[in-house]
Amino acid sequence: MKSYLAAAIQMTSVSNLQKNLTQAEELIDLAVRQGAELIGLPENFAFMGEENEKMAQAGAIAQETEKFLKTMAQRFQITILGGGFPVPVDDTSTRVYNTALLLEPNGQEVARYQKVHLFDVNVPDGNTYRESTTVMAGKELPAVHFSQELGNIALSVCYDVRFPELYRYMAHKGADVIFVPAAFTAFTGKDHWQVLLQARAIENTSYVIAPAQTGINYARRQTHGHAMIIDPWGVILADAGEQPGVAIAEINPARLEQVRRQMPSLQHRVFV
């Protein structure tokens, strides 16, 4: 594993696939110009809108988005994580998997994760979320992708961050860098987002890269922003604030090794 720069992209996706892919491409370009080699896009980067609109276009969103990710990986010679986007369960199904994909610079897909924990929550701000009406829950733990150059990379999506057992599993598999692409609500985000991400980084002594949605996406949907990169000690290395942009920081194997020496908690696990 080498030292390199990673980027967590922050965007305001809307209910227009082409607009979103254009915005994503501009931000990827910006991150690459600053030297990023590992780049993450947030949950719903390709489409964020009403559920019925999303479902009507799900097949096209899935196809176009996979093609887009491959093009970006190859053109910019980067490893890229496509946050969560809808992929129909099968040809006849009326449901999708909320899917995160990791591709390497040659355009090959190296990891695919289907969001396991669905956001079916009545948020105290009056918004009701029933992700399970359109999304099929994934049933598999995420594969951890071993990269000789970039370290062991693990995938999760948004609401998953509230389920530490998923991250414990990743740590067990040797994760060095954990992705948490999200579209966190503004209401829950202000109190929970940063704390949860720091906890996952600290308890697993791993880097956390958290791309995010920000601003007003559609109707009454407002997202929290603060895409960030956190080091294995829990220090916030970069925070994108509230505007679309990128959070960039160094992923450093010497720092990983140092923190794991200073705080060997993973080695002291008793029950898992």
Ligand SMILES: O=C(O)CNC(=O)[C@H](CS)NC(=O)CCC(=O)C(=O)O
């Ligand atoms: O609703 C939308 O249009 C976009 N949001 C999403 O797609 C997903 C599922 S509804 N959002 C979350 O998981 C938020 C979790 C969260 O905010 C928390 O855990 O507090």
